[in-house]
Amino acid sequence: MRLHEAKLELLTSAVVLELLIAVERFNTAAEYRRRARCSEANGYRYTAAVQWRIAANLFRSEDWLAEKCWQAWERIMDLPRKFSQPIT
DSSP: HHHHHHHHHHHHHHHHHHHHHHHHHHHHHHHHHHHHHHHHHHTTTHHHHHHHHHHHHHHTSSSSHHHHHHHHHHHHHHOOOOSSSOOO
């Protein structure tokens, strides 16, 4: 029975850790989104584009938020999304 309890505790810890990581990623993405709006309002278009791209990548689990960020990036850069990654 102790092995079962230990496995359950380990699983619970892993789930809590995943949840904390997801919340931190969401908060970081929201901060980049806020900064992108501010940069764009202050006339720093390309800085805002980079921040929109970072936010979109961080929001990857929230499809509609990521889509809004990508739309802002496409509007600023006047390029399709497929050109957002570095050329390798």
